[in-house]
Structure formats: structure tokens, C-alpha cells
Amino acid sequence: MSFKIQTLNKIAAVGLNQLERDVYEIASDINNPDAILVRSADMHEMQLSDNVKAVARAGAGTNNIPIPELTEKGVVVFNTPGANANAVKELVMLALLLSSRPAIEANKWANALAGKGDAIPELAEKGKSQFVGPELMGKTLGVIGLGAIGAMVANLALHFGMEVYGYDPFLSVSAALKLNKNVKIAETLDTLYAKSDYITIHVPQTNDTKGMINASSIKTMKDGVRIINIARGGLINNADIITALDSGKVAALVTDFAAEELLNHKNVICLPHLGASTPEAEDNCAVMAAKELKDFLEFGNITNSVNFPKTITDNPIPQGGTRLCISHKNIPDTISKFTTILGEAKLNIASFINQARGDVAYNIIDVDGKVTDDIIAKLAACDTVNRVRPIFAEKDEHIEATSDEN
Template sequence: MYKILTLNKIAACGLDTLPRDNYEAASSISDPDAILVRSQDMHSMELAGSVKAVARAGAGTNNIPIPQLTEKGIVVFNTPGANANAVKELVILALLLSSRPAIKANAWVNGLAGKGDEIPDLAEKGKSQFVGPELKGKTLGVIGLGAIGAMVANLAISLGMEVIGYDPFLSVNAAWSLDHNVKHAETLDAVYAKADYITIHVPQTNDTKGMINASAIKTMKDGVRIINIARGGLVNNADILAALESGKVAALVTDFASEELLNNEKVICLPHLGASTPEAEDNCAVMACKQLRDFLENGNIVNSVNFPKTVCDNPIPAGGTRLCICHKNVPDVISKFTKILGEAKLNISGMINQAKGELAYNITDVDGKIPEETLRALVGIDTVIKVRPIFG
């Protein structure tokens, strides 16, 4: 029986993918095998030693202490692309709101309450203060062409926009999904120089934090409109407020509210609505639960943010053992595994080893049950982080 601790409300359609005869999922559970989380901050949590994995029902993992979990050999999953359509639609809405001041217009019209029969004429006379440009024919710069960025770029093309995209790590799958009319920029400066609108779709890292700053804004077109539905830290608030005041930037739409951005007539702050659709929540829950189940039952890793993708399509040998080993990516580790297994007279029927930076993950199938002393010997290797046996 696998025990799953849920830190937030996880959509029932996701939990339903976990067979009830072999899984117990609850918000209060002792010694869980894994954790399902959405937005709850885990940085101050003390995890039980039984935890083998954490699955985030969403793309961002800022609420998870990844380095600390990695040191313990705990695999962290996310669900990239599961909420992509929801975010794409919000980005398109943000583009429209950055151009057409519909929110201000609505507030102004509501202020006419009590004017009775005069309202139609007053509304007609006052509409000129809410003029805004069309998207058609304008240039959209898309920074980051992953699942969301590519969808935004393609839809912008269908709206009649020119699109220029920048992504130095563009995957083959993402490239195939892009409309052929999307132009590829070699540098960020090329995007900044041409774009009337800029939308950001990159993770927040040490390299990207504060990337939209005074230096970057200086190279942009006058009157540029900036959309940030990705991560709040990508934009330097002080710098963009100065640019809004000077008129260099015409508007900012952000999904990340902060004190200094509120009540600025050129800023639209949303309360992190990117994935706030029932469809996105369902998709993320299903994806997270399926990945967690595949890891717990088969040892497979797909969409981990800390360990490499490693998938073994073969079933665990009947009566045998599958070893799932988190280890440092250094020379001579595999030979140490095979030596220990050989000394225990255990036949290796299959092996996969994948690396990601300084870390690696190994799946080794052996015939027969592994004795405890053999497991202890594997754990005792100084470059091994964690060993988990799954018995067939």
C-alpha cells in the first residue's frame, strides 16, 4: 500500500488514477511514500524519512526546497504543459487589456449609475478617453518558446500579429509546433528592438531573475507593452515603474501583485490567475498522479526538475528486484554496482543509467530478491544518495 500526503486540494480526477486497493491519499497521513502539492510552501516543512518523491500539480516549483530534497534523493516532479492552454488564454487576454483599457472603461461606466436616461449619451460622449491600439499588424516578442510560449506565438499569428521569438534552448518538439511565420531572434536585444508587445515565458533562475530591468528596457521601443504571466521576479519592479512614469513603457500586465505595483493606472495586476481554470487543475492533477504512480510502481522518472528522465519499458522481472538508485554523476559508480551484485551472485537482466548535470539515476533489474546486506553495501557507496528496491 502506497501512502500519499496531499498538501492542497488535488482534483478528484487525478486521485482517481491511483487504484484504491493499493493507494491511500489524504491530507493527514503518517510516513507517506510521496507528497502531492500545488501551491503550499514546503520550505519550512520537515519531511518524514519515508518520502521518496514530491509531485507538484503545476509547472512552477518555487514553493519546493529542491536542493534539500535532492540531497536526500527525493525526486521532484512537475507538470509542464498541463496548464499551458489556460495560461495561453490569459496571456492573450493580457495583450488585449494592455491595449484596450476595458477595465477602466467599465469602472467609468459604472460610475454613471443614477444618471438614468442620460447614461447612453454620457457613455457615447465619454468613450474617447478609452481609445487603444489594435493588435493586428503589431509585433509581439515572445521570450521562451516552450509549451506556453509556442501556443501564444501561434495564436498571435492567427490574430494578425508579427511574431518574433527568442529561445536559445528551443526543443525539437517545440520547434515543430511553431507556426512557420514565427521569426526566430538570435538575441534578446533583437526582440527588444522590434517588439511592440513583449511576453515572457521562462522559468525564474539566477540568470533570468530581474531580466526585464532598466538596461533591457532602454533597448526597447518607446511605448512597448509588457506582459508577465510567468514569474514575478523576472521583472524589476522599480525599473519598470520608472519606465512607466517616463512613458518608455506604455503598460504592464502582471499576474504577480506587489505593493508598489498597485493603483498605478498603467499597471494591471492579476492575482496569479494563470492556471486558474478547472480544466488546468484537472490536467495538472492527472499528470502529477500518473507520474507519481509510474515512479512508485516502476521506478520511472518523467518530468522531474532535479533528476534525469529515465524510463524502463520492461516489466519488473517476476520474482526479481528492480533497483532504483539516485547517485552522483561521477566515473566508476556503475562498476561498483555490478561488482556488489556479482559478489552476491545476482544476475543483472537489464540496466539503464541517465545523467543530468551532477546527478544521475540508475534502474537495474536483477533476477531474484536482493538480500539486505547487498542493499546496505549499495547504500554504503560514497557517491550513492539513495537506493530503493521494487520487488516483482
């Protein structure tokens, strides 16, 4: 058993070290890879080999990956939710402070005093009044999105003495349990907008959320609101927020997504996408992504996929047997076709796991005996199947088939 992994960005060594070199060949320039490890590289225009079985994003966002196209080909896309959450949380808190206290401009002004010698202390005292800003204590923070990062931000803001409102229509039970009981849940975004002195956004960019901060939503906010966006640049309509900044409706914007129209605006702080730029976060993401690929390639297990259902088995592959990993459209009667084909071949099914997620289904089928090329071809020929991947108990050559549609 051996696999080829292509890296599209620099991946932390501690992550790559999860993949044994006698099993995995890893390089940025590699032919016909089995899987891809990526951070921020744009994959939308890439021509991928049909051999690619999985893509692992060392980070949470997957906007740089063509997920619908890969799903149709049976390619599993992984991400690493929560691995960089602490790094982002800390940057959000820094952004909150910077949106209130003009420390960056104050530092630039103080540096301009160079050369004035003994007069500097007195000049600094006289000039400091132009850099006054409000405290966070006693103010209200609105947190849009209460996932791993949003929940951590909400909880930490309470320790700054802030009143915190959160909004998340998809709040899970596990996420809710991580929230401090003093975080108030807003029933609507308009409620959150109306109450908040500061707003921080922690949602993915989708068709529903793109441009969610715009002229209409800003109109419902408090005068002088301060907005933090360390999530995705497209969540804010830049033209609308510049208008609001110029009028004073919005007092400050701190964004991790620089754009021409935002740069050098007196009330905007643009950062160069620093959210997960800590050695700890890069290590955490790399380790999680590598482990996800390893578990999938060697055992067929799926954890933290953005396009396939979570599917895990602890069962060993039967001695001398075959594990069939089959992705297909979630359509009735598909599974019966698999069992019919295997039954006609006199192959006993030792275990069968089927999971579905919307229109996508995935199966892990353990069979007593080696599944031959012609049986794999028959399974792949089923009109709902995207991919059939066998994993053999012994060190036999891997055979893979995809449907003719792909």
C-alpha cells in the same frame, strides 16, 4: 504494495482518482508519506520524512520546492509541463488585449453612471473617447521563451494579424517544430526589444533571468512598449518598471503577480496569479502529476522530472525478483561497484538501465531473485549513492536504505 501520499494543496479529484485506494492512502495530514502532491504550497521550510521518495508539482513552476536539498536525498521532483499551457496561453492573449484596450477602467466608469436613468446612453457615448486604445493587428509581438506556452502564444498572435518575433537560446527541436513558420527568431534579446510593440515573457525564474526586465533592458525597448508577465513575478524589477511607466517609456504592464508597489498604478493591471486557474488546467495538472507518481512508485520510471534524468523501462520485474532503483552522483566507477556487490551475492542482473543528468545519475536494475537487507545496505553504503529503493515482484515488505551522508 501500498503507498502513502500527502497533499499540500487541494488536488483535483480526477487526478487523485488515478491512484487506486486499495494501494494508495491519500490525505493532507498523513504521517511518514512516500510522496507529496503539491501545487503552490511553499515547501522550503518543511521538515520532510526520510521516507519521502518523490514530490510531484501539479504545475510547471517549481520555485516553491527546495530542489537541491531534495536531490541530495535522492528525492525525485516531478512537474507537469504543458498541462496548463492552454490556460496560460488564453490569459496571455487576454492580457495583450487589456494592455491595449482599457476595458477594465471603462467598465468601472460605466458602472459609475448607475442612477442616471435614460441619460446613460448619451453619457456613455460622450465619455467613451477617454478609453481609446490601439489594435493588435499590424503590431509586433516579442515572445521571450518558446517552450510549450510561448510557442502557443506566438502562433495564436499571428492569427491576430501581429508580426511575431521569438527569442529562446535553448529552443529544442520539438519546440521549433511546433512554431508557425511565420514566427521570426530573434538572435538576441536586444533585437527583440528594439522591434517589439508588445513583449510577453515565458521563461523560468533563475539566477540568470531574475530581474531581466530592468532599467537597462527597458532602455533598449521601443517607447510606449506594453509588457505582459504571466510567467514569474521576479522576472521584472518592479522599481525600474514603475519608473518607466511613470515616464511613459512603458505604456502598460499586465502582470499575474500582484505587489504592493504595483497596485493601483494607472498603467498596471495586476491579476491574482490566474495563469492556470481553469478547471481544465487544474484537472490536467492533477492527472499528469498523479500518473508520474504512480509510474515512479510502482515501477521506478521517471518522466518529467526537474532534477533527475528521464529513465523508463517497459520490462516487467522478473518473477520472484527485485527491481533496484538507485540514485547516485554521476561519478566514474560507481556502476562497477553495484555489479560487484550483486555478483558477489550470486544475483543475476536481468536488465540494467543507467541515465545521467549533469551530476545526477539514476539506475533501474532488475535482478533475478530477492535482494536481501544486507545487500541493499551494501549498495547504499557506496559513497556516491543517495538512495536505494527496491521494488519486489511479489507483495513483500518494502525495504529502503539511504546513504549515511543523508
